[in-house]
Amino acid sequence: YVLTQPPSVSVAPGQTASITCEGNNVGSKSVHWYQQKPGQAPVLVVFDDNDRPSGIPERFSGSNSGNTATLTISRVEAGDEADYYCQVWDDSSDHPVFGGGTTLTVL
């Protein structure tokens, strides 16, 4: 199973960033999103398509339908600059699958 993300997304501060994650019928799976800042470990920001762990701002939200899942970051801040990875579970291999990652640049 393959997840495809755009390599990069750029957005101005205060605007909305949308990062997509494409996979065959990904809408039937539960999608999770991680934020990774340089030199740091990934941090879960959205799980099960659109739920947020405690401590994650409401500005982070997700959606998932058809062949595309989307992480949306509203009112983008400079501190949101990071790599973002989507992840699903591949039932055939009983193993996780990660997207290739998207670098979010705040202009």
Place this chain on the structure above:
Amino acid sequence: QVQLQESGPGLVKPSETLSLICSVSGGSISGYFWSWIRQPPGKGLEGIGYIHYSGSTTYNPSLKSRVIISVDTSKNQFSLKLSSVTAADTAVYYCARLNTMYNWFDPWGQGILVTVSS
């Protein structure tokens, strides 16, 4: 809150075995699944495998022949052994808890860079 910390050698010679330990603090290792994930420099994330506190394991099919993951509940630790390493195994290795409701990873350790070089 649960915290994870990886430890082990940062340099391994080609053809040798990479060995890492993940120490879990702030909570018990019992009752959960625990995993290893790696990230080659400048690249994306790859799952290596995971283990239930009871000891049952599942490995990435592409690494299965070289990987052993084990758990020591008395020490609240689990470990990774990757044999016959090559330069392609150079990566930051993370340990993380696998939440099996819908299979996401949280929390993660800080990661440890392991370089394979003679």
